[in-house]
Amino acid sequence: QVQLVQSGAEVKEPGASVKVSCKASGYSFSDYYVHWVRQAPGQGLEWMGWINPKSGDTDYAKNFQGRFTMTRDTSISTAYMELTSLTSDDMALYYCTRGSGLTSMKQPNNYWGQGTLVTVSS
Protein backbone atom coordinates (compact mmCIF):
# COMPACT_ATOMS: atom_id res chain seq x y z
CA GLN A 1 0.00 0.00 0.00
CA VAL A 2 1.09 3.57 -0.63
CA GLN A 3 2.87 5.12 2.34
CA LEU A 4 4.67 8.38 2.94
CA VAL A 5 6.74 8.38 6.12
CA GLN A 6 8.23 11.64 7.29
CA SER A 7 11.15 12.33 9.59
CA GLY A 8 10.60 13.23 13.22
CA ALA A 9 9.86 16.48 14.98
CA GLU A 10 12.51 19.18 14.97
CA VAL A 11 13.35 21.99 17.36
CA LYS A 12 15.39 24.79 15.84
CA GLU A 13 16.62 28.18 16.92
CA PRO A 14 15.59 31.30 15.02
CA GLY A 15 17.80 31.78 11.98
CA ALA A 16 18.61 28.10 11.65
CA SER A 17 17.59 25.75 8.84
CA VAL A 18 15.55 22.58 8.92
CA LYS A 19 15.43 19.67 6.49
CA VAL A 20 12.50 17.24 6.53
CA SER A 21 12.44 13.94 4.68
CA CYS A 22 9.53 12.02 3.19
CA LYS A 23 10.13 8.37 2.28
CA ALA A 24 7.70 6.88 -0.20
CA SER A 25 6.80 3.22 -0.56
CA GLY A 26 4.16 1.11 -2.27
CA TYR A 27 4.39 2.83 -5.65
CA SER A 28 6.94 4.01 -8.19
CA PHE A 29 8.34 7.13 -6.54
CA SER A 30 9.55 8.71 -9.79
CA ASP A 31 6.12 8.54 -11.43
CA TYR A 32 4.19 10.95 -9.17
CA TYR A 33 4.69 14.56 -8.10
CA VAL A 34 5.37 15.14 -4.41
CA HIS A 35 3.85 18.23 -2.83
CA TRP A 36 4.52 19.94 0.49
CA VAL A 37 1.79 21.56 2.59
CA ARG A 38 2.18 23.62 5.76
CA GLN A 39 -0.23 23.98 8.66
CA ALA A 40 0.52 26.53 11.36
CA PRO A 41 -0.93 25.83 14.83
CA GLY A 42 -4.71 26.15 14.75
CA GLN A 43 -4.64 27.33 11.15
CA GLY A 44 -5.57 25.99 7.74
CA LEU A 45 -3.63 24.22 5.01
CA GLU A 46 -1.13 26.15 2.91
CA TRP A 47 0.30 24.65 -0.29
CA MET A 48 4.05 25.21 -0.55
CA GLY A 49 5.12 23.59 -3.81
CA TRP A 50 5.75 20.41 -5.77
CA ILE A 51 8.71 18.47 -7.08
CA ASN A 52 8.83 16.17 -10.08
CA PRO A 53 10.89 13.28 -8.69
CA LYS A 54 11.93 12.08 -12.14
CA SER A 55 13.36 15.37 -13.44
CA GLY A 56 13.88 17.32 -10.21
CA ASP A 57 11.81 20.19 -11.60
CA THR A 58 10.08 22.24 -8.93
CA ASP A 59 7.32 24.80 -8.59
CA TYR A 60 7.16 26.99 -5.49
CA ALA A 61 4.26 29.01 -4.14
CA LYS A 62 5.04 32.73 -4.10
CA ASN A 63 5.11 32.82 -0.29
CA PHE A 64 7.86 30.22 -0.24
CA GLN A 65 10.16 31.38 -2.99
CA GLY A 66 13.67 32.06 -1.71
CA ARG A 67 13.93 30.25 1.63
CA PHE A 68 12.31 26.96 0.66
CA THR A 69 13.96 24.21 -1.37
CA MET A 70 12.62 20.83 -2.45
CA THR A 71 14.95 18.02 -3.50
CA ARG A 72 14.76 14.27 -3.91
CA ASP A 73 16.87 11.14 -3.93
CA THR A 74 15.28 8.64 -6.28
CA SER A 75 17.68 5.87 -5.19
CA ILE A 76 15.95 5.76 -1.81
CA SER A 77 12.50 7.03 -2.90
CA THR A 78 12.77 10.03 -0.65
CA ALA A 79 11.77 13.67 -1.04
CA TYR A 80 13.15 16.47 1.08
CA MET A 81 12.17 19.98 1.97
CA GLU A 82 14.53 22.51 3.49
CA LEU A 83 13.54 25.82 5.01
CA THR A 84 16.24 28.34 5.93
CA SER A 85 16.38 31.46 8.12
CA LEU A 86 13.65 30.11 10.37
CA THR A 87 11.43 32.49 12.34
CA SER A 88 8.59 31.89 14.75
CA ASP A 89 6.23 32.22 11.77
CA ASP A 90 7.66 28.96 10.41
CA MET A 91 6.49 26.95 13.43
CA ALA A 92 4.09 24.49 11.86
CA LEU A 93 3.30 20.96 10.82
CA TYR A 94 4.80 20.19 7.43
CA TYR A 95 3.18 17.48 5.33
CA CYS A 96 4.38 15.75 2.20
CA THR A 97 1.64 14.46 -0.05
CA ARG A 98 1.46 12.64 -3.36
CA GLY A 99 -0.01 14.52 -6.27
CA SER A 100 -0.72 13.72 -9.89
CA GLY A 101 1.04 11.10 -11.90
CA LEU A 102 3.56 12.52 -14.35
CA THR A 103 1.66 11.17 -17.34
CA SER A 104 -1.88 10.94 -15.98
CA MET A 105 -4.81 13.29 -15.60
CA LYS A 106 -4.66 15.75 -12.73
CA GLN A 107 -5.15 14.02 -9.41
CA PRO A 108 -5.82 15.37 -5.93
CA ASN A 109 -3.52 14.80 -2.97
CA ASN A 110 -4.78 11.38 -1.99
CA TYR A 111 -1.84 10.16 0.11
CA TRP A 112 -0.29 12.15 2.95
CA GLY A 113 2.64 11.73 5.28
CA GLN A 114 2.00 11.87 9.01
CA GLY A 115 3.36 15.40 9.26
CA THR A 116 6.55 16.75 10.83
CA LEU A 117 6.29 19.36 13.56
CA VAL A 118 8.90 22.09 13.33
CA THR A 119 9.28 24.20 16.46
CA VAL A 120 11.29 27.41 16.34
CA SER A 121 12.46 28.53 19.74
CA SER A 122 15.51 30.05 21.33
Next chain:
Amino acid sequence: DIQMTQSPSSLSASVGDRVTITCRAGQGINNYLAWYQQKPGQAPKLLIYAASTLQSGVPSRFSGSGSGTDFTLTINYLQPEDVSTYYCQQYERAPRTFGRGTKVEIK
Protein backbone atom coordinates in the same frame (compact mmCIF):
# COMPACT_ATOMS: atom_id res chain seq x y z
CA ASP B 1 -3.48 32.36 -7.96
CA ILE B 2 -7.01 30.90 -7.76
CA GLN B 3 -8.71 32.01 -4.55
CA MET B 4 -10.99 29.51 -2.84
CA THR B 5 -13.73 31.02 -0.65
CA GLN B 6 -15.22 28.48 1.74
CA SER B 7 -18.20 28.98 4.04
CA PRO B 8 -19.20 28.81 6.76
CA SER B 9 -16.04 28.86 8.86
CA SER B 10 -17.78 26.77 11.49
CA LEU B 11 -21.12 25.15 12.14
CA SER B 12 -22.87 23.17 14.83
CA ALA B 13 -25.48 20.57 13.95
CA SER B 14 -27.28 17.67 15.54
CA VAL B 15 -26.63 14.00 14.91
CA GLY B 16 -28.73 12.98 11.92
CA ASP B 17 -28.82 16.46 10.39
CA ARG B 18 -27.84 17.31 6.84
CA VAL B 19 -24.84 19.62 6.68
CA THR B 20 -23.81 21.70 3.69
CA ILE B 21 -20.48 23.43 3.11
CA THR B 22 -19.85 25.62 0.10
CA CYS B 23 -16.71 26.56 -1.77
CA ARG B 24 -16.39 29.16 -4.51
CA ALA B 25 -13.40 29.36 -6.84
CA GLY B 26 -12.14 32.69 -8.12
CA GLN B 27 -12.25 31.35 -11.67
CA GLY B 28 -13.30 28.19 -13.47
CA ILE B 29 -11.40 25.09 -12.37
CA ASN B 30 -12.83 22.46 -14.72
CA ASN B 31 -14.23 20.56 -11.71
CA TYR B 32 -10.74 19.85 -10.37
CA LEU B 33 -12.10 20.30 -6.87
CA ALA B 34 -11.35 18.10 -3.88
CA TRP B 35 -12.73 17.94 -0.36
CA TYR B 36 -10.64 16.81 2.60
CA GLN B 37 -11.51 15.91 6.16
CA GLN B 38 -9.02 16.61 8.92
CA LYS B 39 -9.47 15.35 12.45
CA PRO B 40 -7.38 16.83 15.28
CA GLY B 41 -3.86 15.47 15.27
CA GLN B 42 -4.27 13.72 11.92
CA ALA B 43 -3.27 14.40 8.34
CA PRO B 44 -6.01 15.46 5.92
CA LYS B 45 -7.98 12.65 4.32
CA LEU B 46 -9.36 12.86 0.79
CA LEU B 47 -13.16 12.52 0.71
CA ILE B 48 -14.25 13.73 -2.72
CA TYR B 49 -12.40 14.52 -5.94
CA ALA B 50 -13.41 15.80 -9.36
CA ALA B 51 -16.10 17.74 -7.50
CA SER B 52 -18.41 14.76 -7.03
CA THR B 53 -16.47 11.46 -7.07
CA LEU B 54 -16.41 9.69 -3.71
CA GLN B 55 -12.98 8.41 -2.73
CA SER B 56 -12.88 4.67 -2.12
CA GLY B 57 -13.81 3.74 1.43
CA VAL B 58 -15.54 7.02 2.25
CA PRO B 59 -19.08 6.61 3.64
CA SER B 60 -21.85 7.31 1.17
CA ARG B 61 -23.38 9.96 3.45
CA PHE B 62 -20.71 12.28 2.04
CA SER B 63 -21.41 13.76 -1.38
CA GLY B 64 -20.07 16.54 -3.55
CA SER B 65 -21.73 18.62 -6.22
CA GLY B 66 -21.27 21.71 -8.29
CA SER B 67 -19.50 22.87 -11.40
CA GLY B 68 -17.81 25.93 -12.82
CA THR B 69 -16.90 27.96 -9.78
CA ASP B 70 -19.45 26.89 -7.15
CA PHE B 71 -19.19 23.62 -5.25
CA THR B 72 -20.85 21.97 -2.28
CA LEU B 73 -19.98 19.23 0.19
CA THR B 74 -23.00 17.62 1.81
CA ILE B 75 -23.01 15.30 4.80
CA ASN B 76 -26.29 13.45 5.13
CA TYR B 77 -27.21 12.07 8.56
CA LEU B 78 -24.34 13.68 10.45
CA GLN B 79 -22.55 11.23 12.73
CA PRO B 80 -20.44 11.94 15.84
CA GLU B 81 -17.33 10.71 14.01
CA ASP B 82 -17.83 13.44 11.39
CA VAL B 83 -16.61 16.07 13.84
CA SER B 84 -13.68 17.49 11.88
CA THR B 85 -12.48 20.41 9.86
CA TYR B 86 -13.27 20.20 6.16
CA TYR B 87 -11.25 21.86 3.40
CA CYS B 88 -11.86 22.37 -0.27
CA GLN B 89 -8.92 22.52 -2.68
CA GLN B 90 -8.58 23.29 -6.35
CA TYR B 91 -6.01 21.19 -8.18
CA GLU B 92 -6.57 22.59 -11.65
CA ARG B 93 -3.31 24.50 -11.48
CA ALA B 94 -0.49 25.44 -9.14
CA PRO B 95 -0.58 26.79 -6.52
CA ARG B 96 -3.08 24.22 -5.32
CA THR B 97 -5.04 26.59 -3.14
CA PHE B 98 -7.20 25.50 -0.23
CA GLY B 99 -10.27 27.04 1.29
CA ARG B 100 -9.87 28.29 4.85
CA GLY B 101 -11.74 25.35 6.31
CA THR B 102 -15.06 24.63 8.00
CA LYS B 103 -15.08 23.27 11.53
CA VAL B 104 -18.04 20.94 12.08
CA GLU B 105 -19.22 20.27 15.63
CA ILE B 106 -22.09 18.36 17.17
CA LYS B 107 -24.76 20.27 19.10
